[in-house]
Amino acid sequence: MGALDRISQIGGQISGNPTAGGRDKILQKRPDDIVVTACCRTAFTKGGKGGFKDTQAADLMTGVLKAIIDRSKINPELVEDIAVGTVLAPGGGATEMRAASLVAGFTEATAVRTLNRQCSSGLQACVDVANQIRAGMIEIGIGAGVESMSTQYGPNAVSEFSELLEGHKEAANCKVPMGVLSEDMAKDLGVSRASQDAFAAASYQKAVKAQKEGLFNEEIVPLKAKWEDPKTGETKEITVARDDGVRDGITAESLGKIRPAFAKDGSIHAGNASQISDGAAAVLLMKRSTAEKLGQTIIGKYVCASIVGVKPLLMGQGPWKAIPKALDLAGISKDDVDIYEINEAFASQCLWCANELGIPQEKINPKGGAIAFGHPLGCTGARQVSTLLYELKRTGKKVGNTSMCIGTGMGMSAVWVAE
């Protein structure tokens, strides 16, 4: 039978590698696998300026939910629950998202909830739905994420800390702004400005190339949006189909000229941190047996996910702790993963995590990341699923991992297989 399987088996016996054969195992197709039969996202556009600057989060979500129905041809009545990760929405956006599902074509029978685990909300939504299916609570669900940073980003995101919280040192650290703590972390861990700029420039260059080659076409759903021209004050309807934060011609040298944003002698600036953006993404999940019964096309499968905590001031280390745990739960080694989608909150933390884990650069974010096209907080985790699965499929690879750091000091990661 498979010579490569035999070689890897013998290799595993000799090296004593406890994860030998693990990849084999997760590549197996079982009827109770949780599979993805449709996934997509909107284009990501620049906060305050881009194509979606005048579009509400709920409208973005309506767009991707409609697209999920169109793409999968699923009967909307069969979808029992929708979880939407969203971070900045007042009231958690619960009311608006329920309304969005009805506009999108779901009936009153489909339940909707929102959740907030900061930057991993979109992934958490997918994982929650997968777990609901695995536990037998529902048969079919949608994990999604959305953020309109244009309309909802601002100082109201955190309320004043009470004296009680302020009096506890580690607790008080939870509200140190991301930029400030990342600046300190980069300094403490010795991540140089030059290496950050090189990483960020690579993200831009990969995204430009991917955009030119049309590699985002499968994942992006073009959406019509109303947009007010800031010069003329005229409102017109435009179709948004491409990430407008991606800029051509960016090099490590050009980034090297930008003034640091958080400290005079600092290393972090607008060019090597994630962009503020608007966007939405969704993932349709069900058991393989259900998908086969309904004749759904299986794009990939969800294997497992991990959630970890790290020090609030070192929140950027989240993926460094979450990725090994997710791989452990999947029973595979880091070399068994073909593509890592690590959210680029800051070049400094993403680069540090990848280096600590010994993940080769060519496996990380092959189509660029949040530095190049943006990080709509609640959306990112769900966005990564589309980006990853379509890229795995295009390149004929199989196993992928998504991860991100989470404000207040957490990390989350999940393992996926493309089919």
Next chain:
Amino acid sequence: MASMLEFRTQGFNPYAVKYSPYYDSRIAVASSANFGIVGNGRLFALGLSAQGIQVEKTFDTNDALYDLAWSEINENQLVVACGDGSIKLFDLGVNDFPVMNFHEHKRETFAVCWNPVTKDSFVSSSWDGTVKIWSPTRNQSITTLPIGNCTYSTSFCPSNPALISAASTDSHLRIYDLRTPPSAKYHLVSSIPVHAPQTLPGAPAQPASAPAEILTQDWNKYRDTVIATGGVDRVIRTFDIRNPAGGALSVMPGHDYAVRKLAWSPHASDVLISASYDMTVRLWSDGSMQPAMNPNGGPSVGRQLGVMNRHTEFATGVDWCLFGMGGWVASVGWDERVLLWDSNMLMAGR
């Protein structure tokens, strides 16, 4: 080491060797081209004569051979475990082709063992995660025992025809009793976690070792509740199947790489021999003849009686000769060699 008989399996890398249960001069070797990774298999039936080791017969197969077992009812027949998932029954009186072909396993068959008591059946295990029981006269298996992961080794208890053991990649040694009524457990009576921590009342908990694939196991020929296991973690352990949660009776660390094959002596209740990827074959006493060394409980540490290091590649198979004054063994390795030698010589220096 003075006298050692040698045979070369030119072009084929042996995976297993077995002495005939009928003749002291007959040995069979299951071998594969290209280290069993891709290519044909060849079964050698060898005879010992005054002129050394001679080929009596060879049989070629389309895929690699990983194990073999002599028939217990017909001195001329034997079964082989084949890489394409089949098991083939060859007769030394019939040229070239197998007299029976048993093909149900969906992946590589890794082990076969003939029932030594009733002599009317044999058992096989496979990468497809199942153990199957067969009659040599029927093409379809009699029973399938689902394990769920690659099973490298299975065998019948030498004294009880209803007991079957199986060792797998998930670090568990499973015991099946065919006398139990058919149920959802498929005759599984115990599942011994080989790498679990020791839990003994009143004793400090022993740390668990990391789970690792078990590649080989064998029933003791005198104490019919004792099984030895060996595998990727390089340590040989013995277990009493009456106390599946009790942890190892004894441990034998020493091999530098995974233990590929082990066999208890048919002549002494405490002696076993093992072949390893570290290219050595080692002789051990499990320490059961000594008074308990460890009054606090916990496993006793066995003693290495000797090392045979004449193989120049992975040592993959080893077997004891049932006849004579006791102590002759056959070992094979990927160096394309079959070596017959007296294990007593390993102890001569002591």
